[in-house]
Amino acid sequence: MTHINILDPGASPLDYYGFELRRLREAAGLTQRQLGDVLNYTGSLVGQIETARKVPTLEFSERADAALGSDGLLSRLVELVLRNQLPTWFRQVAELQSRAVEICSFETHMVHGLLQTEAYARAVLGALDDTGLDDRTAVRLARQRIFEKEEPPVFWAILSEAVLYQEIGGPVTMREQLGHLLGFKDNPRINIQVLPFKSGAHAGLQGSFDLYRFESDPAIVYTEGYGGSGHPTANRATIKKCSLRYDHLQAAALSLRDSAEMIRCVMEDRYGEQRDVA
Template identity: 55%
Template sequence: MVNIRALDPSASPLDYYGNELRRLREAAGLKQQQLGDIIFCAASLIGQVETTKKIPTRDFSERLDAALGTDGHFSRLVGLVLRSVLPPWFQPFAEMEAKAAYISTYQAQLVYGLLQTPRYARAVLASGLPDDLDDLVAARLDRQRILDRDRPPMVWVVLDEAALYRPIGGREAMREQLAHLLTFRNRRWVKIQVLPFSAGEHASLIGSFSTMRFDGDPDIVYSEDLISGRMTANPDTVKEAALRYAHLQAAALSVEESAALIIRVMEERYGHQPEPDQRGVA
């Protein structure tokens, strides 16, 4: 029997999306099975999205718009839905990140989220043992869409050399991730520098942080602790972060030298060799 649970569209972005899907599907005179046939998915998936039991993907949303003639309605909504999947303490950062004109970040342990591949992101997020891993991965990858806008933000990343050597997801996932970093050499809006081990003690031994600049609004500094994140526009903090970041950039390898190091690590450490747990069979 089809689940026709009443939804409160004001309860959450997902509830609003499900309510809109049901409303517009019925307005088009389509049953769930009929719409599923049009967009090449099971009727059960339509029902699960309509009853908020399943998070819609961007591909699903684009196919809905095409089938129902909704002029990008669901494609716009899905961004809000995916953002709502993020941890509550992280959602404000994701909202500001999407509005920023310039993002500078120092990453001490991991590749910056906007530059992560799907396999790398999945391995990182799985370390937190979440119940909704697929949804979190989809939300992280959706954040990266800001880099494909007609006017993307300028993104400057200082990446600690340690992040190149930590085998997140295994050798193949790391090789893929480092190769992905190299693709940004062709994007004038993204710059990557590596802070080498040889820099020794440096201006942010305390950990990672990001600064976001906006057109017409104060700068914001973001940092994380063990279980949450913190944003501040305090002028003294912003000034201190800018000073520390300038020192990090000065200590880091140039963009060209950084790319050369990434290539060397990718080939020497993550070249096409058997994984350590692969053993020959006698």
Template identity: 60%
Template sequence: MTHIRDLDPSASPLDYYGAELRRLREAADLNQKQLGSIIYCTGSLVGQIETARKVPTREFSERVDAALGTEGAMSRLVGLVLRSQLPSWFQPYAELESRATYISTYQAQVVYGLLQTESYARAVLAAPSPDNLDELVAARIERQRVLAREHPPLTWVVLDEAALYRPIGGPVVMRNQLRHLLELRDQRRVNVQVLPFSAGEHTGLTGSFTLMRFGQDPDLLYTEDFVSGHATANPEAANEGSLRYARLQAAALSVEDSAALISRVMEERYGPEPEPDERGVA
């Protein structure tokens, strides 16, 4: 007889997800192999997720919902599971980010997380060599769903020009990332300005920071250091952050000129778009 690992559903969102998946599968009178066949994966993968040994993806969850008729239950739950994979110190920020009505951020080193492509995010997150890279990447992509909700936050990003030239992940990854920034122009509530080298000294020299506004709650200022993040609703700190951000926006290129610079860097530094027959086959 196959040993089935006992789970404590209250131990973590991942354990709860696994217990729910097992309960729903058994209620449908399916074994792991049968469910795997229906949702195009192996029975082994179903078993690993049921025993909290592997983190489910959103695609997996959506297929389970369709197969078992769970009315989106697992798709709703997977968001909580993926958020739990973020560093513990970052999880409160991710929760606040998901509720914000206005996000304004200055990024000195890399593209803002909500605007990263999956390949770019993987290269950024791989730098410290974490053990759970796949889970961290999935969690970052999950965060981006906030921009696709019915009423997304107004998001304004001032991106240092240096981030356009830093070859995160190599030329192909960077070209795709810069193209993604250009495509975001179709989203009226996402705006990107580039702070050019020609701006010289500026109010963001102390590092990246993010300001968030909410419906009724106080504004919040968020910064990070080498080991953790720091959020404060102190009015003086938030006001100082707003003042610095306004000056950064004033020194940055317009949205239109920023797009022109991004396009130029994409073409000149990372090469033209490859022809279809020149693309590598994975």
């Protein structure tokens, strides 16, 4: 007789999800393998999710809801599960991103997580540690769902020109990532500017930062440091200084149209098809 893992649904959002998935599957009279066949996943994966050994994705959850007639329960739960998988210090930032009506970001060395492709995100997250990489990548990509809300935030992203040349994940990944950025050029809510090398000394020399603005709450500035820690602050003086810095960075950056043209040129000249074959 196969041993059935008994989950405590109150132990964590992941345990609760697994408990509910098993309950729904058994109510439908399906084995793990049968449900996997219906969802186009393996029965083993279904079992790992049911026993809280694997983090479910949004796609898995949507398929399972449709197959089990669960009225979107798993799709709603998966957002809680994925947010809970974030490092403790970053959960507050994910909450800020989900509530913000405007996000202003300046990045010096890589594409912002909210704009990363799957391959690029995997390369970034796996640079020093590839344990649980599939799950950590899925969690990062799930944060991008804020742009699917009925009223998504307005996102301003200023990228240093260096971001376009820092080859993360190889030329194929970079070409895909830059092409992904170009895909936003007609989206008025996602605006991408490049700060060119020729701008010289600029207002962002102290490093990357994010500025979150809300409907009624005070704005918050967020910076990251080494050692897996983030630093959000609502200090009025800091907000004022960073807002001014961002205004100067936008003034020094290329226009939206010229930024898209630079991204396209780098994508084709540096990461063109001839490099992809190598």
